[in-house]
Structures are given as C-alpha cells and as structure tokens.
Amino acid sequence: MRAEQIRSDDHIEMGADEDLMKITDASMTRFGRFGGQFVPETLMQPLKELAEAYSRLKVDPQFRGELSALLSNYAGRPTPLYLAKSLSRELSRKVYLKREDLLHGGAHKLNNVLGQALVAKTMGKTRLIAETGAGQHGVASAMVGANLGLDTEVYMGEVDIERQKMNVYRMELLGARVIPVRSGSRTLKDAINEAMRDWAGSYETTHYLMGTVAGPHPYPLMVRELQSIIGTEAREQILKAEGRLPDSVAACVGGGSNAMGIFSGFLQDEATKLIAVEAGGRGTSSGLKIADHGACLNLGEDGVLHGAMTKILQDPYGQILESYSLAAGLDYPGVGPELAHLVEVGRVTPAIADDGAALEGFRRLSVLEGIIPALESAHAVGFALKDPEALGEIAIINLSGRGDKDLATVMEHEGGEGI
Amino acid sequence: MVELGLPHSDPIADGPVIQAAAMRAIEAGMNTDVYFDVASKIRAQVPLVFMGYYNMILRRGLEKFAGDCADSGITGLIVPDLPPEETGPLRAACEKAEVDLISLVAPNTPPERISYIAEGSSGFLYLVARAGVTGARADLQESTKALIERVKTPLPKAVGFGISTPEQAAEVIRAGADGAIVGSVCVDLISKGDLAGLEDLIRRMKAAILEAVAVEAAGRI
Numbered sequence: 001m002r003a004e005q006i007r008s009d010d011h012i013e014m015g016a017d018e019d020l021m022k023i024t025d026a027s028m029t030r031f032g033r034f035g036g037q038f039v040p041e042t043l044m045q046p047l048k049e050l051a052e053a054y055s056r057l058k059v060d061p062q063f064r065g066e067l068s069a070l071l072s073n074y075a076g077r078p079t080p081l082y083l084a085k086s087l088s089r090e091l092s093r094k095v096y097l098k099r100e101d102l103l104h105g106g107a108h109k110l111n112n113v114l115g116q117a118l119v120a121k122t123m124g125k126t127r128l129i130a131e132t133g134a135g136q137h138g139v140a141s142a143m144v145g146a147n148l149g150l151d152t153e154v155y156m157g158e159v160d161i162e163r164q165k166m167n168v169y170r171m172e173l174l175g176a177r178v179i180p181v182r183s184g185s186r187t188l189k190d191a192i193n194e195a196m197r198d199w200a201g202s203y204e205t206t207h208y209l210m211g212t213v214a215g216p217h218p219y220p221l222m223v224r225e226l227q228s229i230i231g232t233e234a235r236e237q238i239l240k241a242e243g244r245l246p247d248s249v250a251a252c253v254g255g256g257s258n259a260m261g262i263f264s265g266f267l268q269d270e271a272t273k274l275i276a277v278e279a280g281g282r283g284t285s286s287g288l289k290i291a292d293h294g295a296c297l298n299l300g301e302d303g304v305l306h307g308a309m310t311k312i313l314q315d316p317y318g319q320i321l322e323s324y325s326l327a328a329g330l331d332y333p334g335v336g337p338e339l340a341h342l343v344e345v346g347r348v349t350p351a352i353a354d355d356g357a358a359l360e361g362f363r364r365l366s367v368l369e370g371i372i373p374a375l376e377s378a379h380a381v382g383f384a385l386k387d388p389e390a391l392g393e394i395a396i397i398n399l400s401g402r403g404d405k406d407l408a409t410v411m412e413h414e415g416g417e418g419i
Numbered sequence: 420m421v422e423l424g425l426p427h428s429d430p431i432a433d434g435p436v437i438q439a440a441a442m443r444a445i446e447a448g449m450n451t452d453v454y455f456d457v458a459s460k461i462r463a464q465v466p467l468v469f470m471g472y473y474n475m476i477l478r479r480g481l482e483k484f485a486g487d488c489a490d491s492g493i494t495g496l497i498v499p500d501l502p503p504e505e506t507g508p509l510r511a512a513c514e515k516a517e518v519d520l521i522s523l524v525a526p527n528t529p530p531e532r533i534s535y536i537a538e539g540s541s542g543f544l545y546l547v548a549r550a551g552v553t554g555a556r557a558d559l560q561e562s563t564k565a566l567i568e569r570v571k572t573p574l575p576k577a578v579g580f581g582i583s584t585p586e587q588a589a590e591v592i593r594a595g596a597d598g599a600i601v602g603s604v605c606v607d608l609i610s611k612g613d614l615a616g617l618e619d620l621i622r623r624m625k626a627a628i629l630e631a632v633a634v635e636a637a638g639r640i
Contacts, residue, residue: 029504036504036505037502037504037505038473038500038501038502038505039431039500039502040431040432040499040500040502040523040525040547041499041502041522041523041524041525041528041536041547042525042526042527042547042550042551044502044504044525044528044532045525045527045528045529046527183435183438183439183442184428184429184438184442185428189429190429193429193430193431196431197431197432197433197434197551197552200432200550200551200552201549201550201551201552202550203527203550302477303474303477303478304472304473304474304477304500305429305474306429306431307431307500312474314474314478316478317450317451317452317475317478317479318427318451318474318475318476318477318478318479319427319428319445319450319475320428320429320474
C-alpha cells in the first residue's frame with residue numbers, strides 16, 4: 001500500500017502521464033482506510049463526472065497550457081524559496097521559506113481554484129459555489145470567478161462574516177455573492193454543509209469549488225495535485241540552492257491543502273521529515289460542543305465528516321464538535337484523509353503549535369525577516385521557534401499566506417497594544 | 420410506519436426544517452442512548468425505521484448499533500450519506516442483526532446503477548423524488564414519475580423528498596410507487612405544537628393513498 005501510495009504522488013507538472021493515468025483510476029477513492037465518498041446518492045453522479053473530467057483534462061496539453069499560463073501570468077508563479085537569514089541565525093540552522101504569501105491574493109489558495117475553475121468551465125458549468133471560513137478561499141474563488149467569467153456564490157458562516165468583514169467586502173468587490181449560513185454553528189463546517197446541499201440541487205449548472213484536500217473523492221486527490229506545484233518548485237529550488245534535499249519540510253494544517261501541496265514534492269524522499277503543524281488553540285481539551293483546538297491528526301478520532309472517512313473532532317455520540325484556533329484557516333474539526341493516512345503509516349509527523357506559539361511566530365518573523373506571515377503559517381514558524389531541533393540542519397517552512405488579513409485579529413487579541 | 424430520525428450536528432441531506440429540528444433536539448439532550456429508549460417505548464404501536472447519518476452509527480459501533488435497532492423494534496435503517504460503495508461493513512452488521520438496510524436511488528442515478536443499488540437493498544427502495552435536500556415543495560416534478568417508472572425492482576418502492584400534501588402522496592402512488600415518505604411537513608407541525616394538525620394531515624394522507632390504491636386496483640380488473 002505504501003509504495004503505491006508514494007508512487008501516486010507525481011503531479012501534473014512532472015509530465016509523468018502514464019503514472020498519472022494509473023493513479024486516477026476513478027475507482028481508487030481511498031488512502032488506506034481513509035477517504036471514500038460518504039455522500040447522498042444525488043451527489044454520486046456529479047462526483048463521478050468531476051473525477052472523469054479532471055483525470056481527462058489534467059493530461060490534456062491544451063488544459064495544461066491554459067492552467068500553466070494562468071499560474072505564471074495571473075497568479076505569479078513560481079514563488080521564491082527564500083533563505084531566511086536572521087531566522088536561520090537565531091535557530092542555528094538553515095531555514096528556507098517557500099513564499100506562497102507572494103502569490104496573487106496573498107495565499108496558496110489560488111493554485112487550487114484556478115485549476116478547478118478551468119475544469120468547471122471546460123465541463124460547461126456556468127456557476128461556482130465555494131465555502132469559506134476566514135474568507136481566503138472565498139476571495140480566491142471570487143477572483144477566479146471574475147477572471148474566467150463564472151457566476152460565483154460563496155457560503156460563509158454568519159459568525160465568520162461578522163469576524164471577517166473586510167474579506168466579505170473583497171469578495172463582493174470581485175463580483176461574488178456572499179451567502180450567510182445560519183445553520184449549525186454558523187462557521188466553516190456549516191458553510192461546507194450548505195455548499196454540498198446547494199450542489200445536490202444545482203450540479204447541472206454548478207461546480208462546487210472545494211478549498212481544501214478534504215471532502216469526498218475526487219476532491220482530496222484533485223486539490224492535492226493542483227497544490228503540488230508548491231512542492232515541485234520547492235524541491236527544484238532547494239536542490240539548486242543546497243545541492244541536496246532538506247532534512248525537514250514543515251507546514252501548517254487546517255484541512256491540509258498547503259501541507260499536502262508542499263509535502264507531495266518530497267513524499268518519495270524518505271530522509272526528508274514532513275511535519276504537519278496543527279492548531280493547538282487554547283489547549284488540548286474539549287468541551288461538550290467545542291474543542292479548544294483544531295488538532296485532528298494529533299487528537300482526533302476516526303469518523304466521517306463532509307463525505308470522507310478521516311480524523312475528526314467529535315463527542316462520544318458522533319456529533320461533530322466545533323474547533324477553535326486564533327487562525328480561522330486552521331479552525332476546522334476535520335482534516336484531509338490523505339494526511340490522516342500519511343500520519344498513520346508514519347510518513348508525516350504531526351505536531352502542535354498553540355495560539356501563543358503562533359503569535360510568537362507572527363511577531364518574530366515580522367521583526368527578523370520583514371515578513372508578516374498569515375496566522376495560519378505563523379503556526380509552522382512558531383513550531384520551528386519552539387522546537388528547532390526537530391527541523392534538522394536544513395529546513396523548509398511553507399509560508400502559505402501573508403498576514404495583512406490578520407492585523408485586526410492580532411490587535412484585538414493584544415487589547416490594542418503591542419502592534 | 421414511522422421514520423424515527425436520530426439528530427446529527429451536520430445533516431448534509433436535510434433542508435432547513437429538519438436541520439432546525441435536529442439542532443433543537445440535540446440542545447434538549449437527545450443522543451443515541453435516549454434515541455433507543457424512545458424507540459423501545461413506541462415500538463409496540465407502530466413499525467419503526469431508523470433515519471440518520473453514518474458517523475453516529477460508526478461511533479457507536481456498527482454491530483452494536485444494528486443490534487440496538489433490532490432490540491428496540493427498528494426494522495430497517497435509512498442512512499442518507501451512505502451510497503452503495505460504502506455500505507459493505509454496515510450491511511454485514513445489519514444482516515447479522517436481521518434488520519434491513521434501505522438504499523436510496525436519486526433522480527440522476529443512471530439505469531445500470533439503479534440495478535446495482537436495488538440488488539444491494541433490503542426492506543424497500545427509497546426513491547429520492549428530486550435533486551437537492553429534504554423539505555416541502557409545492558409541485559411534484561414529472562421527473563419523479565419518470566423515476567418511479569424507470570426503477571424496476573421486486574422491492575417495494577417508497578418516494579420521499581418534497582412530498583407534503585395528500586394530493587402529492589396520491590400522485591406518486593398512482594405513478595406506481597408503493598409508499599410515500601413525508602418528513603419535513605410533519606416535523607414543521609410538531610415544531611409548532613400542532614399535533615391535531617399532524618393527526619389530521621396523516622389521516623388525510625392515508626385516505627388519499629388508500630383511495631389511489633383502490634382506484635389503481637380497480638383499473639387493473
């Protein structure tokens with residue numbers, strides 16, 4: 001299983017077309033015992049059509065050419081691999097940052113939405129729906145909707161709309177409609193539920209543009225492959241800079257798309273340690289309805305959420321708990337099924353950084369390098385500050401996004417002082 | 420028969436009425452233990468069918484859950500987020516406990532897949548009347564009647580999703596269904612405390628269905 005799993009992690013940029021055809025056999029819906037398609041029957045046909053269209057298009061020269069051009073000229077790829085000199089000095093080792101914060105929109109999210117929206121357009125869909133928590137994936141979806149001329153509607157929890165007014169305005173400015181979600185806990189998980197409900201009635205005209213490597217097959221596979229350009233570039237860049245592979249690659253994990261994106265470039269390099277840093281929030285305990293964290297790989301248990309078998313946060317009866325993190329992008333009670341599998345087989349090492357560690361990462365990187373990281377990415381930086389030994393001699397941290405969006409959150413957290 | 424729903428925090432196949440009912444029930448302390456207590460208490464009066472999401476079953480343990488169903492008078496399970504590709508383990512548990520696992524067919528299920536689903540189902544086959552989620556709709560779509568005709572199975576066919584009036588119930592029976600499944604409109608009446616209205620609705624539904632059955636039978640003679 002493992003060898004097969006690892007071989008399956010070639011990506012669209014490598015031109016390994018034959019291998020690609022093998023791995024996207026539509027019947028391969030699982031990663032070990034995780035993944036699958038736990039969805040209403042009404043969604044089975046749309047998922048099948050999507051899986052077939054995607055596996056056909058990703059080896060289609062015209063599609064690849066279009067995507068590649070958009071990634072270069074619209075999104076700004078490749079992103080740099082930057083040797084963080086001061087951070088390296090402080091940690092007594094070489095630490096590189098993969099600069100996804102420099103991608104158009106300020107985060108890695110655009111890699112995925114460009115690919116999916118192109119697939120949708122080729123399938124003849126005229127409307128995109130997306131879920132968003134903090135608003136980053138919603139903004140990326142709105143950008144691509146505007147760029148490719150597709151109607152875009154974004155489901156967003158009422159609680160999140162209140163917390164992220166600026167991103168709501170951004171989406172509206174880009175021509176998207178933001179639909180408030182008033183069901184359940186009125187946050188990201190409910191926005192995903194609502195998007196899936198919409199899609200069950202609208203699939204003929206509509207593509208559900210899922211933002212992470214979670215959900216039913218083919219989303220975990222497709223989103224990982226679309227994000228794998230991060231890892232492909234990083235691997236080439238580190239080999240050029242250092243003449244060897246890194247000892248470790250660290251990335252923050254909410255659903256897991258930036259992590260799977262960069263990890264996929266190194267999965268076959270067994271000597272490179274892959275570290276998945278989850279949100280430790282305000283502690284490792286759980287209340288009746290709300291967990292104090294978002295650490296599914298570390299603390300979650302087997303369960304089904306949003307169409308996939310994975311590690312989730314749940315109560316003793318199977319009700320899904322709300323998660324918590326200062327970083328909205330890590331505030332999710334599930335995780336991508338492939339990550340659950342890779343942790344189980346020992347290929348990915350799970351780690352935790354709590355709110356405090358993330359804030360430390362946020363401040364230190366700003367001061368040391370003149371880079372304000374997203375609070376999500378700051379978890380990976382915070383982990384490195386806390387446990388540098390775990391990184392080895394040469395490390396890459398995936399800087400998945402920039403922190404401008406988080407200034408209000410951090411200011412509020414500090415009671416208006418400090419920044 | 421009565422479909423007794425086990426509330427879940429994330430009911431992806433349900434519309435606003437049943438979502439809200441699930442939230443209220445969970446707030447009020449409903450959980451899987453209470454659920455089976457309730458089922459045991461009403462078992463003698465009416466046949467029961469379980470309706471609920473897979474994670475709740477998985478969490479209790481498939482065999483324990485199926486066994487608890489059998490022990491509390493539940494004769495079948497409807498699990499809307501469990502397509503046939505994923506039913507293997509639960510089907511084995513249901514067979515062992517001798518309860519039915521009822522499969523669903525949707526309006527967009529291709530013909531060859533309908534046979535595959537029907538072969539794996541027991542008890543009856545649940546025909547989803549329309550795309551989307553549960554909840555009352557004013558009209559019955561032509562595609563629903565086409566679906567009833569398209570599905571060939573020795574199992575009884577029951578139609579649900581969007582049926583809220585005696586006229587709609589009679590219409591699906593006339594189109595060849597063996598049963599009509601009515602959920603949201605009942606839950607809505609219960610939420611308003613209108614139990615007399617609920618009783619009245621069910622009586623009228625039953626009468627309309629019996630009449631449709633009689634007319635159909637007479638037509639055949």
